[in-house]
Amino acid sequence: MFRSVSLRFLRKKIPTKGKIAVRNYTPRRALLYVPGDDKRKIHKAFGLDVDCIALDCEDGVAANQKAQARTTIREFLDIGKPKRTKAFDLGVRVNSIDSGLCHEDLVSCLTGRYLPDTVLLPKVESSEHLLWFADEISHLIRREDHINLIIYIESALAFVNLFDICRTVRQLSKRFSFEPVALVIGSDDLLANLGAMRTEDSKEILYARQKLVLAAKAYELQAIDMVYIKYKDLDGLKQQCEEGMRMGYTGKQVIHPGQVPVVQEAFLPTKAQLEWAEGLLQSFKEHQKTGKGAFSYKGSMIDMPTMKQAENIVKLGKLGK
Amino acid sequence: MFRSVSLRFLRKKIPTKGKIAVRNYTPRRALLYVPGDDKRKIHKAFGLDVDCIALDCEDGVAANQKAQARTTIREFLDIGKPKRTKAFDLGVRVNSIDSGLCHEDLVSCLTGRYLPDTVLLPKVESSEHLLWFADEISHLIRREDHINLIIYIESALAFVNLFDICRTVRQLSKRFSFEPVALVIGSDDLLANLGAMRTEDSKEILYARQKLVLAAKAYELQAIDMVYIKYKDLDGLKQQCEEGMRMGYTGKQVIHPGQVPVVQEAFLPTKAQLEWAEGLLQSFKEHQKTGKGAFSYKGSMIDMPTMKQAENIVKLGKLGK
Amino acid sequence: MFRSVSLRFLRKKIPTKGKIAVRNYTPRRALLYVPGDDKRKIHKAFGLDVDCIALDCEDGVAANQKAQARTTIREFLDIGKPKRTKAFDLGVRVNSIDSGLCHEDLVSCLTGRYLPDTVLLPKVESSEHLLWFADEISHLIRREDHINLIIYIESALAFVNLFDICRTVRQLSKRFSFEPVALVIGSDDLLANLGAMRTEDSKEILYARQKLVLAAKAYELQAIDMVYIKYKDLDGLKQQCEEGMRMGYTGKQVIHPGQVPVVQEAFLPTKAQLEWAEGLLQSFKEHQKTGKGAFSYKGSMIDMPTMKQAENIVKLGKLGK
Structure with missing residues (x-):
């Protein structure tokens, strides 16, 4: 009557001998945006001690400067990532799929001499968006190459579809040359979409902010927290870092170099x-x-x-x- | 290797020439309930400056007065909507599908000389409820006619099924003569179902209240907030209006005419x-x-x-x- | 044109004559853990006025004491539940399915002279886990016997899959000899999985805590709240009981006998x-x-x-x- 049961869905066991195969880990405590059309700011960012730099084609670039941003970013990528004492993650934030600009952005930044480490994809709202992205990648990147993908969740519909989005991207990444590494909460776009209003403790988007952390951890992605827009208020910034950390966020978007040291200090592990x-x-x-x-x-x-x-x-x- | 990609799921683009086709918009800042069996109160409500009036067959009417409510509402509908300086939305809140009373309510209020603008459907808990409703509508309303539908979400199961409910109603509305326009949070029934207790800041249902806003915005529905039961406390009412507004609610249920001006003022857009x-x-x-x-x-x-x-x-x- | 409509999905109606068939109800205000390998503590617990005792094979038992815990629990089960003035629920918390220890735990505690009332199953993360459990039960318990099942939700993935888990367990319980009776939030494991930090008001897991209550009520399960770890602080314990109660929790996990009276008093119904x-x-x-x-x-x-x-x-x- 009692049989031995095969535990087919046991968690991956730890090998008792030999090295653990741990995926190469890049912390992204601060994720700094730099306008893709601004050479001076890009040079300056490369000199900072910051975990992750996103060369921006999207919200940080005016509509009539999109082509300029593509060209400038491509030039920097063709030179190659600058050597620094501490490693950093170099990404390109393309325009959203629905903007109609994304394809050209991807072609420009993925066909140069060197690949960026990461593509940051804003306004992902459904599994279909990720299928589109996977299709692009399959045409732009060779099988043996590889980029990271950071996904922006920033509308009501995206939060409705969040778990589906995560499941889909994990499945696609097995067959395509990209690896999802993080979810970012786009709180400003979300607030606008909800018609909600920003308050100091962000209570109005608590559901969204905590749902994103759960989804991230369930699918082994980093959770990257909202922008703190009052960029001169470093005390407020620190408090919001800690608030996010208490929920499980391990990084934060940063819109000004002055925010970087506060954020990177706050997201160090505790004793x-x-x-x-x-x-x-x-x-x-x-x-x-x-x-x-x-x-x-x-x-x-x-x-x-x-x-x-x-x-x-x-x-x-x-x-x- | 690089093809031009067809963006099949681009958002609806704006026509660069000509008029924008915007669906006729009725604001429902205050949604006032009036017992369907009380002629005097209905007459009085028609004289108020209020965005939306719901002639009630459900909770505001005693079990032995249901038939009376149907007859009275039908009489008012047969006369036609009163002329007023400011337009308003005239709806009928029928009894829930599971009560066994809904069919008779619908027959009574949808087969007269004039249709109400809107049917308010309480205690929707699943896609099956909406299929039942669509089936009713297909038998009661001619293809060329049209009513609005307001959906009540007011039990644990309804919140579990919320995204499904929204998806289903959007699909059904393409084939049937009704248009979903709003989601309402039925906080009293929800609290009873959860065995939860009302507190001043409603923290105990924050998850539900914010999930409803997300669902509403994702499916282009209005989010209508909970009743403030202490109807004499207008300061408390104003505060709860603002609390809801910060989350993205754009209207509120009202149980007393005295609440109307406060609510309609609070839900005006900011400067x-x-x-x-x-x-x-x-x-x-x-x-x-x-x-x-x-x-x-x-x-x-x-x-x-x-x-x-x-x-x-x-x-x-x-x-x- | 108007037909009479069959309301196939009417809620179960109340019989107008005769007795109401209410499932036998066991309150579990306090759910007390006792290490399964500690005879003295088990004897002591049997003497307490406590609604539910969980003989623990899992976190309360060291890795090298697992076999000892099984043997000890089996001895107590073979003697039979002690007679007490007030009834209580006697359960066994087995190790999680993914630990590889669960099968032996179940064999040991379900094949003795008497069955425990309840099996407490930690770290359920997916429908597959419940299929595995149902398969075990079908081999270990006779069709005419019956046990209760309490499910632990304590990881990000479990919260992502929560509604699926509930739907699955309700369906399985129709065909197998177990009855799901409660969901437990495992807040410590959840915090660890999220990398989140415990604060006094538990704001960092508000989403999870309220989602669990909704799921429980939607599927007619009891919602059992988190452990209060500062076991000497009875005022803090009382406050956290009331906080949970306001959300709809009707019971709480307890790690020390001294917490039992406070919890059982707090979860009595109000006047x-x-x-x-x-x-x-x-x-x-x-x-x-x-x-x-x-x-x-x-x-x-x-x-x-x-x-x-x-x-x-x-x-x-x-x-x-």
Whole structure:
């Protein structure tokens, strides 16, 4: 009557011997926008200590400057990413699919001498948008190449379809040369779409902000928080960083270089998080020498995603030193 | 290798020449309930300056007065809507489908000399409810006639099925003679269903209240906020209006004529909203004379829904004068 | 042109004559965990006035004590549930399906002389988990036997899939020998999975906490609230009980015997709830003697779920006397 049951849907187990295969991790505590048509600002951004720079074709560029932005960005990409002490993520934010400008943006930024690390795709509202994007990528990038994808969720419809969007992008990424890495909440567009009004504690979009974190974590994506528009108010910025962090955000959009240090400091792991992560990795090392069976730490069974999280925290912690 | 891509799912573009086809817009800042069996109150309501009047067959009418309410409402409908300086929306709130009373209500109010503008359908919980309603409408209203539909979301199950309900009603409205125009949050029934307790800031139903706004905006419906039950407390009422407005609600249910002026004042557009909308329409006029290609305003690409929103704000603004 | 319409999806009507068939109701105001490998603590718990005891195989038991916990729990089950003045629910919390330990836990606790009342299944993340569980039950329990199932929702993915999980478990329970009775929010695991931080008012997981209540009520399950970890702070505990109650939670997880009386007192029905429920049942009795057609109370049409709710409130009220 009792049979042994095959646990087909067991979580990915941790190999008891050998190295853990952890996807290369780039923290994006601050995601800084720079207008794609402004050479001076791009040069300046390259000199900053910032985790992620988005060369912007979209909202930061006037309608009659779109072609100029494409050309300028392409020139920078053809030179190649500048060498810096600390690595950074170099992305291009293209125009939204529905704008009719996205195809030309992609052609321009993906057919040069070097690829950007990441494409940032605004106003994704449905699975169909991602199918369109995958189709573009299949024509523009060789199978053996690879880019990251950051998805903007910034309308009511996008939030309605959010879980579908995540499921679809995870499936598509298995067959196409892109890897989804983060979700961004576009709070200004969302507020406009809802006819809602910005308040200091953002209570009016609490549902949206927390739904995005859940979706991100469920599909192993980074959750990147809203812009703090009062760019001179660094105390307010810090508070909003911490508010987002408490919900699970690990990065924030930044519209001014002066916001970068505050944001990158705020999103460093706490001392307790660091201790937990370092202890876990240490304990795993010891377990690998002697242990058999499941690996547990402080009473919890540890699985692959948790191991990855610990590695990421330790890496992130090093940025603060 | 690079093909030109057909953007099949581009948003509806704005015609560069000619008039914009904007669906006739009725604001429903205040939605006032009047018991369907009370002639005196109905006469009184017709004399008020109120955006929307719902002649009630449901909660405002005792179980043994349901037939009386049907007869009375039918008499008023047969006379026709009273002439007033300001237009208003005249609706009938029927009993819920599950009550077993809805069919008779619909037969009574949809087969007279004149149709009401709107049917208000309480306790919609699933797509099946809407299929039932569409089937009724197909038998009661001629193809060339037309009514509006306002949907009540007021139970846990309804909130679970909310996005499905919206998708279904949008699809059905293409084939049947009704047009969904608004979602209403039935907070009292929801609280009872949840076993939750009303507090002053309604924190206990924040999830539901914000989910409804998202669904409404995603499917181009008006979001109508909860009843403020302490009908003598006009300051509290004003505060709750503003709280709802900040989330994106543009109207509110009203149970007493004394609440109407406060609510209709609170839901007028702000000065900033008016300026934005008037500027956008002005700019569009100029663009039509000279412009080619996409139309942008203050750095944003403008699409049809945004144009409609601007027109509605300007219309609404005129009510405040 | 007008036909009589068959209301196939009418809510279950109340029989006008005879007894109402109400599923046997066990309140679970406090759900107390006891480590399954600790005989002394189990004996002590059996002496407490507590609604529900969960003999724990999972987080309360160290990895190298899992076998010991199984043996100990089995011994207690073979003796049979202790006789007490007030009935209580005796459950076993097994390890999660993905841990690889769940099958042995189930075999051990479901094949003894007596069944526990309830199995508590942690870390349910998808419909597939429930299919696995149903398959286990079909091999371990005879068709004519029956256990309750309490489901833990404690990761981002579980919250993404929450409505699916509820739909699936309701369908499966029609064909298999288990009955879902409650959803539990595992807030500590959720916080860890989100990388979120605990604050006093739990604002960071408000979305999750309210989504769980909605799902529970939509599928007629009890909603059981988060653990209050500061077990010596009974004032804080009381406040968090009331906070949960206002959202619709009717029970709470408890990690220390000292928390039980505070929790069980807090989750008694209020005076107003009791009066409503007793009035409803009284009115129903009178209606049964004379009434025809629909049954209404205080102006509301009453359906089966509402009758059940009233009966449960009255039963619960008796516990406070």
